[in-house]
Amino acid sequence: MTSADTAQPEGPKPSADAEPLEFRAATKRYPGSPAPAVDALSLEVPAGEICVLVGPSGCGKTTAMRMVNRMISITEGDILLGGRSVRDRDEADLRRHIGYVIQQIGLFPHRTIAENIATVPRLLGWSRTRIASRVDELLDLIGLESDIAARYPAQLSGGQRQRVGVARALAVDPPLMLMDEPFGAIDPINRDRLQNEFLRLQAQLRKTIVFVTHDIDEAIKMGDRIAVMREGGHLAQYAPPAELLAHPADDFVRDFVGADRALKRLALQRVRDVPLHQAPLIREDGSAAGAQANTDVPYDLVVDGAGRPVRWGTDGAVHRIDEDDTLRDALSGLLASAVQYGAVVDAAGAVVGVISIDLIHEVVRREQPA
Amino acid sequence: MTFVLAQVPEGFYRDRSESDTGCVANNGVCPDWIVDNLDRYVDPFLEHVWLVVASVACGLLIAFPLAVLAYRRRWLIAPVANITGILYTIPSVAAFFLLLPITGRGALTAIVALTAYTLLILFRNVLEGLDAVPDEARDAGRGMGLTDGQLLWRVELPLALPSIMAGLRIATTTTVGLAALAFFAGAGGLGEPLEADKAFKSNVLVAGGLCVVLATALDLIILGAQRMMTPWTRSRAAS
Ligand SMILES: Nc1ncnc2c1ncn2[C@@H]1O[C@H](COP(=O)(O)OP(=O)(O)OP(=O)(O)O)[C@@H](O)[C@H]1O
Numbered sequence: 371m372t373s374a375d376t377a378q379p380e381g382p383k384p385s386a387d388a389e390p391l392e393f394r395a396a397t398k399r400y401p402g403s404p405a406p407a408v409d410a411l412s413l414e415v416p417a418g419e420i421c422v423l424v425g426p427s428g429c430g431k432t433t434a435m436r437m438v439n440r441m442i443s444i445t446e447g448d449i450l451l452g453g454r455s456v457r458d459r460d461e462a463d464l465r466r467h468i469g470y471v472i473q474q475i476g477l478f479p480h481r482t483i484a485e486n487i488a489t490v491p492r493l494l495g496w497s498r499t500r501i502a503s504r505v506d507e508l509l510d511l512i513g514l515e516s517d518i519a520a521r522y523p524a525q526l527s528g529g530q531r532q533r534v535g536v537a538r539a540l541a542v543d544p545p546l547m548l549m550d551e552p553f554g555a556i557d558p559i560n561r562d563r564l565q566n567e568f569l570r571l572q573a574q575l576r577k578t579i580v581f582v583t584h585d586i587d588e589a590i591k592m593g594d595r596i597a598v599m600r601e602g603g604h605l606a607q608y609a610p611p612a613e614l615l616a617h618p619a620d621d622f623v624r625d626f627v628g629a630d631r632a633l634k635r636l637a638l639q640r641v642r643d644v645p646l647h648q649a650p651l652i653r654e655d656g657s658a659a660g661a662q663a664n665t666d667v668p669y670d671l672v673v674d675g676a677g678r679p680v681r682w683g684t685d686g687a688v689h690r691i692d693e694d695d696t697l698r699d700a701l702s703g704l705l706a707s708a709v710q711y712g713a714v715v716d717a718a719g720a721v722v723g724v725i726s727i728d729l730i731h732e733v734v735r736r737e738q739p740a
Numbered sequence: 741m742t743f744v745l746a747q748v749p750e751g752f753y754r755d756r757s758e759s760d761t762g763c764v765a766n767n768g769v770c771p772d773w774i775v776d777n778l779d780r781y782v783d784p785f786l787e788h789v790w791l792v793v794a795s796v797a798c799g800l801l802i803a804f805p806l807a808v809l810a811y812r813r814r815w816l817i818a819p820v821a822n823i824t825g826i827l828y829t830i831p832s833v834a835a836f837f838l839l840l841p842i843t844g845r846g847a848l849t850a851i852v853a854l855t856a857y858t859l860l861i862l863f864r865n866v867l868e869g870l871d872a873v874p875d876e877a878r879d880a881g882r883g884m885g886l887t888d889g890q891l892l893w894r895v896e897l898p899l900a901l902p903s904i905m906a907g908l909r910i911a912t913t914t915t916v917g918l919a920a921l922a923f924f925a926g927a928g929g930l931g932e933p934l935e936a937d938k939a940f941k942s943n944v945l946v947a948g949g950l951c952v953v954l955a956t957a958l959d960l961i962i963l964g965a966q967r968m969m970t971p972w973t974r975s976r977a978a979s
């Protein structure tokens with residue numbers, strides 16, 4: 371299976387200090403309610419990966435996440451960070467070494483942005499100069515101007531505050547981050563941007579991350595692994611996004627991921643990751659511009675001097691598709707412009723291949739469970 | 741119980757010997773007399789300042805830890821609010837009488853009674869300020885590994901400051917007024933000259949006016965301190 375990975379392109383291994391996390395039959399029973407909020411949850415998150423906890427409201431996602439830094443006590447079972455039980459660690463010290471981001475962000479209104487970001491470094495007794503340079507570094511990392519450092523949270527937009535919340539959680543470069551619906555209160559357009567920024571950041575940082583959301587699309591986009599939870603704090607399935615979509619464990623998961631899961635799977639794969647067709651490439655003067663053999667497209671594709679597509683044959687308009695697009699976007703584009711073939715181009719606009727609805731269908735068919 | 745009343749000679753503040761204009765004799769508002777006699781009010785004024793500052797400071801010293809304690813142990817709220825509420829309803833003159841056998845005549849009696857009056861206001865405002873701290877700030881603070889004490893001093897109390905300072909302003913202004921009765925306890929203050937010659941308008945104007953000036957000045961000082969201590973509340977308006 372070509373399990374393309376939206377969350378993390380192939381790249382460096384987990385950052386040196388990222389640590390694996392393991393839930394071992396972790397259970398939470400709130401006083402006064404007989405049924406557990408989290409019921410014997412067992413799962414392993416490899417170092418440097420994003421594990422998304424997803425499920426309907428009240429299924430225990432937040433409870434499961436907050437047991438990790440012991441904001442909620444563990445009733446039974448255990449949680450191990452880097453192989454060590456969180457129960458054996460000093461509570462405050464444990465929390466200082468785990469990044470913590472919540473939906474309401476929780477910036478301190480009476481502290482400037484710089485002071486907010488410096489919260490944990492100050493608790494750990496870093497020197498003034500070290501804190502100052504770390505704050506600069508983090509503001510740069512999250513793409514905020516350094517003149518924002520002296521402002522108060524009330525003077526920032528929601529999106530900026532959310533970025534600062536992430537920067538604050540990253541301040542001491544913790545091996546683990548806990549994020550509870552971090553983009554939940556942001557409008558859809560900015561949420562998309564923040565998600566992309568965060569994935570880029572994660573590609574660099576490679577933290578171990580527990581990410582809570584109730585939005586399956588966000589889960590598929592952000593997660594290296596997705597834990598689908600159901601009411602009563604049960605784990606329904608724990609799998610990478612592609613596997614979750616291809617093989618839902620039961621009807622609950624099938625319903626939860628939605629009827630459009632075939633399309634969602636297409637969204638997991640990029641055009642450049644599938645074997646593309648090749649068309650005979652012709653220059654505008656009629657000379658061959660590339661291999662003429664082994665082509666599987668019955669039309670000539672005319673390209674300019676830089677290899678950029680100009681037209682099909684003598685007058686056919688070319689539909690261009692970026693090789694970084696997802697298969698879902700490519701399919702949507704082909705359907706929208708009602709063409710059979712699309713020319714796949716690289717960042718410079720040069721042709722790298724040809725894609726068709728049939729080819730996408732073939733990819734789906736090959737991955738379909740027998 | 742007449743012995744407790746201020747023993748001020750009738751007309752002590754009215755020196756008619758040199759007055760000729762008839763203004764003083766007629767109990768009028770006499771600018772000349774005021775200018776000439778202003779220095780007589782200096783001591784009562786300073787006594788008044790001392791009574792107010794000492795009482796509010798003592799009140800804060802008692803109410804603040806009580807409120808912080810009650811903030812963590814909620815069951816304390818009802819008893820503390822009830823007791824300070826009862827203290828608040830005792831008429832101040834009655835409080836002076838009740839205290840005389842214990843603390844005797846003088847500033848101590850007045851300060852004890854005035855302190856008791858500030859408790860309810862200060863307790864309630866400190867507690868309200870702490871209760872108004874946004875849950876998410878508290879949660880984020882705890883989640884980042886602040887201990888209870890760090891959370892209190894670095895997050896909760898700073899965020900409660902506007903409410904605490906508002907309580908201080910009300911308590912101070914109220915105490916300036918109540919301290920005008922402190923002469924009943926033999927503690928002096930601006931109430932003494934005021935009471936000594938209520939018929940003389942110049943006297944009433946100066947003594948009463950100084951009370952107003954004192955209340956306003958203390959209020960502005962506290963307000964200024966609050967502005968300095970809570971810069972983030974200003975930036976919100978500016979943004
Ligand atoms: N402090 C608490 N005391 C008692 N019960 C609680 C407490 N917190 C949560 N619960 C219960 O535990 C269950 C799981 O709650 P939790 O907040 O973990 O759900 P969630 O999956 O995060 O939901 P949401 O998507 O709405 O945030 C719910 O039934 C909730 O009512």
Ligand SMILES: [Mg+2]
Nearest residue numbers: 431432433550
């Ligand atoms: Mg939740």
